[in-house]
Amino acid sequence: MSSSKLAARTIALAYLALLLLAPVLMIFYRTFEHGVAPVWSAVSAPNAQHAFWLSLEIVAIAVPLNTVFGIGMALLLERGRFRGKALLGMLIDLPFAISPVVVGLSLVLVYGKTGWLGDWLAARGIQVIFSVPGMVIATAVVCLPFVVRETVPVLRELGVDSEQAAETLGASAWQAFWRVTLPGIRWGVVYGVVLTTARALGEFGAVSIVSGRVEGQTQTLPLYVQDRFENFDSTGAYTAAVVLALLALATLLAMNLLTRRTHRRTAL
Amino acid sequence: MLGKGLLGIYLTVLVLLPVAALLAKSGNGGIGAFWREISNPEALAAIKLTLAASAIVVIVNAVFGTLVAWVLVRDEFPGKAIVNALIDLPFALPTIVAGVVLLALYGKNSPVGIDVAFTRASVVGALLFVTLPFVVRSVQPVLLELDLAMEEAAASLGAGPLTVLRRIVLPTLAPAIISGVALSFARAVGEFGSLVLITGNLPFKTEAGSVYIFGQIQNENLAAAAAVSVLLLLAALLVLGLLGFAVRRRSRHVL
Numbered sequence: 190m191s192s193s194k195l196a197a198r199t200i201a202l203a204y205l206a207l208l209l210l211a212p213v214l215m216i217f218y219r220t221f222e223h224g225v226a227p228v229w230s231a232v233s234a235p236n237a238q239h240a241f242w243l244s245l246e247i248v249a250i251a252v253p254l255n256t257v258f259g260i261g262m263a264l265l266l267e268r269g270r271f272r273g274k275a276l277l278g279m280l281i282d283l284p285f286a287i288s289p290v291v292v293g294l295s296l297v298l299v300y301g302k303t304g305w306l307g308d309w310l311a312a313r314g315i316q317v318i319f320s321v322p323g324m325v326i327a328t329a330v331v332c333l334p335f336v337v338r339e340t341v342p343v344l345r346e347l348g349v350d351s352e353q354a355a356e357t358l359g360a361s362a363w364q365a366f367w368r369v370t371l372p373g374i375r376w377g378v379v380y381g382v383v384l385t386t387a388r389a390l391g392e393f394g395a396v397s398i399v400s401g402r403v404e405g406q407t408q409t410l411p412l413y414v415q416d417r418f419e420n421f422d423s424t425g426a427y428t429a430a431v432v433l434a435l436l437a438l439a440t441l442l443a444m445n446l447l448t449r450r451t452h453r454r455t456a457l
Numbered sequence: 458m459l460g461k462g463l464l465g466i467y468l469t470v471l472v473l474l475p476v477a478a479l480l481a482k483s484g485n486g487g488i489g490a491f492w493r494e495i496s497n498p499e500a501l502a503a504i505k506l507t508l509a510a511s512a513i514v515v516i517v518n519a520v521f522g523t524l525v526a527w528v529l530v531r532d533e534f535p536g537k538a539i540v541n542a543l544i545d546l547p548f549a550l551p552t553i554v555a556g557v558v559l560l561a562l563y564g565k566n567s568p569v570g571i572d573v574a575f576t577r578a579s580v581v582g583a584l585l586f587v588t589l590p591f592v593v594r595s596v597q598p599v600l601l602e603l604d605l606a607m608e609e610a611a612a613s614l615g616a617g618p619l620t621v622l623r624r625i626v627l628p629t630l631a632p633a634i635i636s637g638v639a640l641s642f643a644r645a646v647g648e649f650g651s652l653v654l655i656t657g658n659l660p661f662k663t664e665a666g667s668v669y670i671f672g673q674i675q676n677e678n679l680a681a682a683a684a685v686s687v688l689l690l691l692a693a694l695l696v697l698g699l700l701g702f703a704v705r706r707r708s709r710h711v712l
Contacts, residue, residue, distance in 0.1 A: 193618060194532060201528040202540070204521050208586055209546060215562040216554075258467045265464060280472055286693050288647025290667045291686040294674055295475030298482050298683070305478050330471045384548075391551025393650035394667065398674055411553045411650070418557065418654055430557040437549035444549070445542050 216434065220427040231428035236405050240413035241432070247321070247396075247409065248389045251328040255385050259336025260378060264370075266337065267344040284333045292330050293398025296323060319401035324409070327395035332388045336381035343377030344370075380447045387440040391433060482683035494684035502661045503669035504688065506580065510665070511645035514584045518641045519634055522592025529593070530600040547589050552650025555586050560655050575657035580665055583651040588644050592637030599633040632704040639700035643693040 220228060231237060266278055284292065299305045300317035310317060317323040347370070355365040371378075393411045400407040408416060410429055417425035483491055494500065529541050547555065559582060564574040573579040603626070611621045649667040656663040658672070666689045673682035 197524060198528050198532050198534060201525045205525065205540065205543070209543060209589065212558040212562040213546065216558045219561045258464060261464050265461065280468060283472055283476065286643050286697060287690055288649060288667045288686070290649045290670050291479065291647065291690060292475070294670065294679070294682050294686055295479040297674065298478035298679065299474045305474070326471065333471060387549045391554065393551060393553045398671065411551045414553050414557060415653065426557060427561070430554045433551045433554045437546065437551065440549040441542060441545055444545060
C-alpha cells in the first residue's frame with residue numbers, strides 16, 4: 190500500500206475519531222461514571238418521565254401527519270400537472286433552509302397572542318403557542334421535507350405503467366393507490382418516516398420557542414437536557430442525552446438496514 | 458387521493474402563513490427600520506460571527522469531507538462498514554445532544570485537557586459536528602461511479618498521483634463537493650441547538666445569529682428577531698441558489 194493512501198486513511202479516521210466518535214463515547218462514560226444508581230434515579234425523575242412521554246406524544250401526532258401529507262405532496266409533485274409545480278417543490282423544501290429558531294418565530298408571528306390569528310384563536314379558546322398543538326406544528330414544519338423527498342424518487346422509478354394497467358383492469362383510483370402504488374413505494378416512505386421520527390424526537394430550536402419550556406408541562410426530552418444542564422444537574426442531563434443518543438443509534442441502524450433493502454447509499 | 462385542497466391547507470398552516478408573517482414583520486417599518494435592526498452592534502456581531510464560522514465550516518468540510526469520502530470508497534480496512542454507518546450519526550443525533558456530547562470531551566473537566574467551551578472555536582467545532590455528513594454523502598456516490606480506468610490511463614501516460622487528483626478526480630467531484638458544501642453552509646447559518654450549551658452565548662464574542670434571534674424573541678423584540686432571521690435566511694438561500702446554479706452550469710459543461 191502506498192504511503193499516501195495510508196496517510197489519507199490516518200488523517201480521515203483521526204478527524205472522525207476526534208470530532209465524532211470520541212465525544213459520543215465520552216458521553217456514555219460520563220453518564221455511568223458514578224455507577225448505575227444515579228442514572229436510575231435520573232431516569233425515574235417525574236419531570237424526566239413527563240418529558241419523555243411528551244416527546245413521544247408529539248412524535249405520535251406529527252409523524253403520521255407528515256407521512257400522509259408527505260405521500261400526498263409527493264404524488265402531486267411527481268404525478269400532477271399544474272402551474273407552479275417548481276414553486277411548490279421549493280416551498281416544501283424551505284424548512285431545510287430555515288433555522289429552527291426562525292421556524293419558531295414565524296409560528297409565533299401567526300399563532301401567538303399578538304400574531305395574525307391570535308385574536309381569532311383566542312376568541313375560540315384555542316391555545317396554540319405555549320401548548321402542545323404549537324409544539325406539534327413546529328415539529329411537523331421542521332420535518333416536512335423528509336417523506337416527500339424520499340418518496341418522490343421511488344415514485345419516479347415506479348412509473349405509471351402498473352397504475353394504468355390496474356385502472357384498465359377496472360380498479361378505482363383508490364384501489365390502484367392501495368394495491369399498486371403504495372406497495373411499490375413503501376420502502377421509500379418507510380425511510381422517510383425513519384428520518385422524520387429521528388428529527389422529530391430531537392427537535393429543539395423551534396419547539397424551544399413555541400413551547401414556553403414549562404417544566405413538567407411543555408418540556409420535551411431535548412428541552413429537558415438543556416434545563417438539567419443549566420441547573421448543574423449533569424447526571425440528569427447526561428442520562429437524558431444518552432436516552433436520545435440511543436434512539437439516534439437505533440435510527441442509524443434502521444437507516445442502514447433499509448438502505449440495504451432499497452439499494453440506496455445516501456442518507457439525505 | 459388526498460384532495461389538493463387539504464394539501465394546500467396543510468402547507469398554508471405549516472409554511473406559507475408563517476413565512477408570510479415573518480416577511481411582513483421584517484418589512485413592517487420599511488427598509489430603514491430593517492436596516493436599523495440588522496445594524497444594531499450586537500446583531501451585526503452575531504451575523505458576522507455566523508457568516509465567518511459558516512465560511513470556515515465550508516472550507517474544512519470541502520477538504521475533510523472529500524477526504525473521508527475518498528477513504529470510504531477507495532480504501533479497505535477492518536471496520537469500514539461501521540465507520541461508514543457512523544457518518545450519519547450527526548443527522549440522527551438531536552442537536553442539543555450534539556452540544557452535550559462535545560462538552561463532555563471538550564468542555565471544562567475535559568479528560569484530554571482541551572477546553573473550548575465559551576470560545577469562538579466551540580462555535581466552529583459544533584457546526585463542523587452537525588454538518589459532517591453533507592459533503593461525505595454527496596461525494597461518496599460520485600466517487601463510486603467514477604471509472605478507475607480514466608485515472609489508470611492518466612497514470613500510464615505519465616501523470617503523477619497529484620496530477621491525476623488535480624486534473625481528473627477533483628474536476629469530476631467538484632459538483633458533488635459544491636452541493637455538499639452549499640447544504641453545509643445553509644445548515645451552519647441556521648444552526649441553534651448544538652450551540653446553546655457549548656458557546657455560552659456571549660454577546661459580541663460567541664453569540665451566533667440564531668442565538669441572537671432567540672434572545673430577541675425572549676425579550677419580545679420580535680421586529681429585531683424577524684429582521685435578522687430574514688437576512689440569514691436570504692444568505693442561506695443565496696448560497697444554495699448560487700452554488701446550485703454553478704453545479705448545473707458545470708454539469709451541462711461536462712455533458
